[in-house]
Amino acid sequence: MSTHEIVPAASLIPADAPFPKAAKVALGMPQLRKNLAHATGTIRAKRANVAGELDDWEALRDAAAAIKADVQHRLPELAIEFERNAIAAGAQVHWARDAKEANEIAARIVRDAGAEEVVKVKSMATQEIELNEHFEAVGLKAYETDLAELIVQLAEDKPSHILVPAIHYNRTQIRDIFDQKMGDAPTGLTDEPAALAEAARLHLRRRFLSAKVAVSGANFAVAETGSLVVVESEGNGRMCLTMPETLISIVGIEKLLPSFADLEVFMQLLPRSSTGERMNPYTSVWTGAREGDGPKDVHVILLDNGRTGVLADEVGRQALSCIRCSACLNVCPVYERTGGHAYGHVYPGPIGAILAPQLEPGRHDDLPYASSLCGACYEVCPVKIDIPEVLVHLRQRGPHQAGEQAAMGAARAVMARPALWRAALRAARFGSMPWRRKGFLRRLPWPGSRWTVSRDLPLPPKEDFRDWWKERQR
Amino acid sequence: MSAQQRAREEILARMRRALDGAGEAPEPPREYRRSLDPDVDITAMLVDRLVDYKANVHYGLNSIAAALGEAKRVVVPADLPAEWRLGAAEFAPDTGLSTADLDRMDAVLTGCAAAVAVSGTIMLDTGAAQGRRAITLVPDHHVVVVRPEQIVGHLAEALPMLDRTAPQTWISGPSATSDIELQRVEGVHGPRRLDVVLL
Numbered sequence: 001m002s003t004h005e006i007v008p009a010a011s012l013i014p015a016d017a018p019f020p021k022a023a024k025v026a027l028g029m030p031q032l033r034k035n036l037a038h039a040t041g042t043i044r045a046k047r048a049n050v051a052g053e054l055d056d057w058e059a060l061r062d063a064a065a066a067i068k069a070d071v072q073h074r075l076p077e078l079a080i081e082f083e084r085n086a087i088a089a090g091a092q093v094h095w096a097r098d099a100k101e102a103n104e105i106a107a108r109i110v111r112d113a114g115a116e117e118v119v120k121v122k123s124m125a126t127q128e129i130e131l132n133e134h135f136e137a138v139g140l141k142a143y144e145t146d147l148a149e150l151i152v153q154l155a156e157d158k159p160s161h162i163l164v165p166a167i168h169y170n171r172t173q174i175r176d177i178f179d180q181k182m183g184d185a186p187t188g189l190t191d192e193p194a195a196l197a198e199a200a201r202l203h204l205r206r207r208f209l210s211a212k213v214a215v216s217g218a219n220f221a222v223a224e225t226g227s228l229v230v231v232e233s234e235g236n237g238r239m240c241l242t243m244p245e246t247l248i249s250i251v252g253i254e255k256l257l258p259s260f261a262d263l264e265v266f267m268q269l270l271p272r273s274s275t276g277e278r279m280n281p282y283t284s285v286w287t288g289a290r291e292g293d294g295p296k297d298v299h300v301i302l303l304d305n306g307r308t309g310v311l312a313d314e315v316g317r318q319a320l321s322c323i324r325c326s327a328c329l330n331v332c333p334v335y336e337r338t339g340g341h342a343y344g345h346v347y348p349g350p351i352g353a354i355l356a357p358q359l360e361p362g363r364h365d366d367l368p369y370a371s372s373l374c375g376a377c378y379e380v381c382p383v384k385i386d387i388p389e390v391l392v393h394l395r396q397r398g399p400h401q402a403g404e405q406a407a408m409g410a411a412r413a414v415m416a417r418p419a420l421w422r423a424a425l426r427a428a429r430f431g432s433m434p435w436r437r438k439g440f441l442r443r444l445p446w447p448g449s450r451w452t453v454s455r456d457l458p459l460p461p462k463e464d465f466r467d468w469w470k471e472r473q474r
Numbered sequence: 475m476s477a478q479q480r481a482r483e484e485i486l487a488r489m490r491r492a493l494d495g496a497g498e499a500p501e502p503p504r505e506y507r508r509s510l511d512p513d514v515d516i517t518a519m520l521v522d523r524l525v526d527y528k529a530n531v532h533y534g535l536n537s538i539a540a541a542l543g544e545a546k547r548v549v550v551p552a553d554l555p556a557e558w559r560l561g562a563a564e565f566a567p568d569t570g571l572s573t574a575d576l577d578r579m580d581a582v583l584t585g586c587a588a589a590v591a592v593s594g595t596i597m598l599d600t601g602a603a604q605g606r607r608a609i610t611l612v613p614d615h616h617v618v619v620v621r622p623e624q625i626v627g628h629l630a631e632a633l634p635m636l637d638r639t640a641p642q643t644w645i646s647g648p649s650a651t652s653d654i655e656l657q658r659v660e661g662v663h664g665p666r667r668l669d670v671v672l673l
Contacts, residue, residue: 235664
């Protein structure tokens with residue numbers, strides 16, 4: 001039996017704090033940083049390998065970006081087409097304007113089915129609407145069945161990554177969580193990943209085989225056929241989508257694809273970009289209800305929850321192309337160091353920095369600054385979302401602090417007058433003397449401290465270009 | 475108007491407002507591959523990719539018995555070709571077996587709809603010799619028979635072979651997870667053993 005106390009990472013990192021504050025806490029957690037560096041390093045190499053196997057990777061990205069742009073431009077007609085075909089195939093289609101409405105519809109379906117608990121396929125949409133918390137509040141119980149989601153749920157933690165929500169835990173920590181929280185963990189459980197997977201299998205088996213209702217999301221919704229697609233690895237998805245009588249799928253309206261054949265593009269890009277596999281172990285496709293096969297009572301909840309607001313922004317709407325692969329998280333130098341919790345939103349990393357402030361206008365305005373604009377996210381994005389472009393766009397749109405406005409105003413005034421500018425450079429050279437540390441300015445007094453609290457400044461050069469030029473001319 | 479209809483109308487109205495003046499997006503370019511080069515040996519590639527993802531590969535009808543291994547009770551779709559029932563196992567045709575019955579099976583033997591070489595993917599669409607989804611899910615060992623004409627090189631060639639609106643399962647190797655330190659580990663909730671028999 002292990003003795004390490006489980007401290008959920010999310011309980012240490014203040015979710016409601018501004019990013020710089022939350023990031024500072026995360027940076028002070030060495031185990032977290034080690035786990036993140038190891039995991040993101042592994043996945044980066046795997047992704048690069050399998051993306052490199054395809055000589056038409058760039059053509060696939062171009063096609064995917066254009067298909068998604070087309071979907072956005074035709075969203076009303078495609079949503080109606082999907083609805084018509086899903087209903088014709090025996091599904092019930094519901095529409096939810098916001099999280100509350102989606103949760104209420106889902107809870108009503110569960111009660112109508114005579115159930116009090118549901119098994120869940122991993123789904124970002126249900127994380128976003130906090131379905132588990134809503135169910136808890138109305139006396140229903142949602143059991144996560146994806147291994148990583150199970151780890152996070154048992155640890156009473158929050159996901160820190162879109163694809164691998166428990167990326168911030170290493171194997172030993174996971175063993176400890178199972179030991180202490182699972183209730184039926186095998187005695188003498190080791191931290192071998194295979195042993196941990198076996199423990200999860202045993203723990204969930206009976207629940208799968210007896211569940212009445214399942215809740216899922218969907219990776220794609222095909223308008224032409226009314227089909228939904230779920231991509232997964234473990235078989236927990238297949239269990240949830242096949243065994244229960246009632247299935248509720250909560251699908252963001254941006255998940256639509258025009259035609260079934262479009263899967264030939266996205267099902268090459270998604271697995272290679274997310275888990276770095278040529279294909280994920282299991283993909284399920286279903287269309288309404290099928291006599292004698294799987295759930296009889298099939299529901300689809302089409303979710304807006306801020307998406308139409310994103311759609312209205314010409315530059316920002318490309319964020320709706322996201323297929324939740326998480327490749328951008330894995331290459332982001334900021335994410336790799338802070339992890340997902342510091343972002344304070346269910347979508348962390350570069351994609352979160354452009355999605356969160358758009359989905360919830362007026363909140364997360366600091367997230368577009370959680371980036372060095374290095375552009376690695378754009379390079380790996382399978383649907384070519386120009387994340388740096390949207391980051392800059394949102395920075396311009398967002399509020400600017402009085403201090404920043406004053407500083408920029410002063411800089412403008414000084415830079416517009418050559419004599420003043422020369423004097424300012426000279427002043428910076430001599431004036432910065434007391435704060436120089438190891439080649440950098442690390443700590444300036446107020447108001448400069450607003451800058452140096454989270455950044456270092458390079459030293460002003462000993463000689464500026466103007467002086468150097470004058471010297472040369474002599 | 476019901477609350478549900480109101481929600482629907484409002485979301486559609488929001489979409490239309492958001493797109494006011496947005497015009498049309500250009501036709502998507504489709505310059506990607508739809509097949510492999512003709513000199514690629516797609517059967518060899520399929521085998522390579524299956525083995526890479528920890529599936530076992532067998533050749534010929536007579537290898538079905540070996541693929542089933544120690545399995546004593548084997549569920550099969552009711553329309554499985556009779557000549558595939560090879561070996562000492564007891565074959566139980568699925569005539570609507572209960573979940574508990576399925577859980578007592580050691581293995582399942584089926585055909586498939588298509589196999590994609592480039593990703594080592596076996597595709598099921600509940601068509602001939604495949605049965606309903608639950609029978610290939612609950613037993614811990616899946617033996618799947620692939621006919622030569624079902625093997626294609628590329629995903630784009632396989633999609634037209636599927637019954638698009640039938641329930642589908644695309645299988646690439648046995649159940650696996652990468653959730654612990656992003657290391658792929660075989661064997662979670664789906665069949666932990668996948669044997670592929672190439673006819």
